[in-house]
Amino acid sequence: MEKSTGGTRYDAVVVGAGAAGLACAGDLCAAGLRVLLLESDDAVGGRMRTDRVAGFTVDRGFQVFNTSYPQVKRRLDLKALRLRPFTPGVLVHTESGLLRFTDPSRRPKESRDLLSGRLASGRDLLALSVLSARDALAPASVLRGGADGTTLDALSAAHVSPRLVETFFRPFLSGVFLEDRLETSARFFHLVWRSMVRGTLCLPAGGIGAVPVQLAGRLPQDVLRTGAAVTVVTPEGVALADGREVRSGTVVVATGQRVAARLLPGLRVPDGRTVTTLYHAASRPPLEEPVLVVDSRRRFLNTCVLTAVQPGFSTDGRALVSTSVLGSPGPTDTDAVLRALGEVYGAETADWELVHRVTVTDALPAMPGPMPLSRAVRWAPGRYVCGDHRATGSVQGALASGARAARTVLADLRAGAV
Ligand SMILES: Cc1cc2nc3c(=O)[nH]c(=O)nc-3n(C[C@H](O)[C@H](O)[C@H](O)COP(=O)(O)OP(=O)(O)OC[C@H]3O[C@@H](n4cnc5c(N)ncnc54)[C@H](O)[C@@H]3O)c2cc1C
Known part of the structure; x- marks a missing residue:
């Protein structure tokens, strides 16, 4: 001592x-x-960390809270965090509009877009079921100890088609790994997939x-x-x-x-990986559902109406929309993102106010x-x-x-x- x-x-x-x-x-x-x-x-x-900006609750970069993490379960009083969940699954904006990607074993009624073949083929559905079942049920030690390569390798080994990789996995995982080459460790991908399938994505009432x-x-x-x-x-x-x-x-x-x-x-x-989150205030929510939205054209990483998840994040009745993009975009890029959001949400975004913007350098370590x-x-x-x-x-x-x-x-x- x-x-x-x-x-x-x-x-x-x-x-x-x-x-x-x-x-x-x-x-x-x-x-x-x-x-x-x-x-x-x-x-x-x-x-x-979370800041209060002009009456809005904004995290220092959008992030979700996953209740299935073992350390989270062990250490935290989840009730005291007053968590509210996202709808399981994500909406993917494609040429056919917004399609729902959800685990068929968890929400069979809401898997229409998957089951109808609009988002995935029958073979993809089989590949997804096997991937999700294995990652959800195998002991974490098995996933951690498996052979490693890139996430792209892992998807190919799981027989996921290149079409589904491009329409769903690459857009979605870019927002998780903060890189869009899918070069992140396959073992980490399997652990992330496991936590997605087993857990619920939430936001605490007070922000992250x-x-x-x-x-x-x-x-x-x-x-x-x-x-x-x-x-x-x-x-x-x-x-x-x-x-x-x-x-x-x-x-x-x-x-x-x-x-x-x-x-x-x-x-x-x-x-490190760098990400920027744009926080817009909109007079009307462009979407009522608390759900994560990704874009198959990858004009942004992900977007959601935060106030649909936690209404208390706004104090003036306006909706708060979070949108994340890779790196640190300039003004022309952020204008393009706003136009893309108009298309994705099917909403007029010209009067949306950019209330906050945060760029986080080294938001995540690279994990190739x-x-x-x-x-x-x-x-x-x-x-x-x-x-x-x-x-x-x-x-x-x-x-x-x-x-x-x-x-x-x-x-x-x-x-x-x-
Ligand atoms: C935008 C964004 C989105 C994310 N999304 C998710 C997600 O959805 N799910 C998920 O699981 N994870 C996510 N993460 C990752 C997760 O937040 C981080 O992995 C985790 O918070 C890292 O914690 P840490 O303690 O390792 O490092 P840090 O949080 O960086 O903590 C380091 C601390 O050290 C302090 N410090 C630095 N220098 C000094 C010094 N010289 N003296 C004293 N103190 C110092 C810093 O101020 C800081 O408080 C996200 C991260 C970001 C930024």
């Missing part, structure tokens, strides 16, 4: 209060350690930021310090931007991958297959790293990597290795 310059004794310092850092700090506290969680921002959450806020609320008092940017990991602990030092034999770096590589020189990290779904969290004696870039680019990946780092720290402390 060591002393900070302020005289407080910390067994472990965790740097970064996103999902990974919160999970790690929570588990270390639960094991009885004296922990300090340092966050450079003014609040917890990292990539899971309510999730890390709940995790932070469970930490003992005085564990979290916001506005505390770590500049260097030193042999004694960490140095802060304000010049102070905190001493600890155990430091866990739980930042995003870019800062992690700076704080732990030599750490190899993946590239083949790739390990889990990377080492022990960096050096007493120095650890966690975050979605050590696992998979997802809330599950971030929480699981934080839990893994905590287990490794505790094992090392017990073994006297620190």
Whole structure:
């Protein structure tokens, strides 16, 4: 046990209060350690934060909350999040208009577009049924341990036709992986597909930021310090931007991958994926249903009427529409997106007001297959790293990597290795 310059004794310092850092700090506290969680921002959450803009509730980039993630089930009080669900499945805009893609085993009555052959052939239907049944029923360890390649390889191996890949899988998965080449790890695809088939996509009443806020609320008092940017990991602990030092034999770096590589020189990290979300206010909802919409022409990644999911996201009666696009589009591109939305929703969009726009660099780590779904969290004696870039680019990946780092720290402390 060591002393900070302020005289407080910390067994472990965790740097970064996103999902990974919160999970790690929570588990270390639960094991009885004296922990300090340092966050450079003014609040917890990292990539899971929510802002109030002109009376609207807007996440820092559209994301959905999946109730089937094991770490989510284990750690969170779902009732307290006041979740409201999306309709299972998605609407796909095609040349024939909006067609519904849904799991026939889950919502047989609503699978007309699939069963009628308008979206998929009979052979595709069979291929989909086998894919979904396998991914839903096989133990996760089997999916994690399977042969890896790209998602495109996995779809081909599952006998999904190129037509269905282009009309549904590529448009839909581009919004999940934030890349449209379907080069993401096949094993990760199967885990994502499993969570889609088994779980429900939801949004918390307070926005996605309510999730890390709940995790932070469970930490003992005085564990979290916001506005505390770590500049260097030193042999004694960490140095802060304000010049102070905190001493600890155990430091866990739980930042995003870019800062992690700076704080732990030599750490190899993946590239990042960038996404932009446009938030429009519309006098009338262009769609009443709480459903995710994708475009087979891929003029955007996905769109939805957020207020159809959580009516409280607007306070002035207008509908709030979220639309995400890859990268960081310029004004001409965003005008084109608005025109595409008019066509997809069959609505007049000329008077829609762009109330907010957020671009997230490194929204997700790149996960090109083949790739390990889990990377080492022990960096050096007493120095650890966690975050979605050590696992998979997802809330599950971030929480699981934080839990893994905590287990490794505790094992090392017990073994006297620190
Ligand atoms: C737009 C978008 C959409 C997404 N959609 C989904 C989805 O639908 N489903 C899903 O499962 N996942 C989704 N994700 C991914 C998920 O949000 C992330 O995987 C997860 O939040 C990453 O958590 P983390 O703790 O690893 O990293 P982060 O959230 O990045 O946390 C790192 C923390 O470290 C802090 N920090 C950085 N530098 C320092 C420093 N020097 N000192 C102290 N603190 C520092 C940061 O401020 C931050 O709070 C999405 C992400 C984005 C951005």
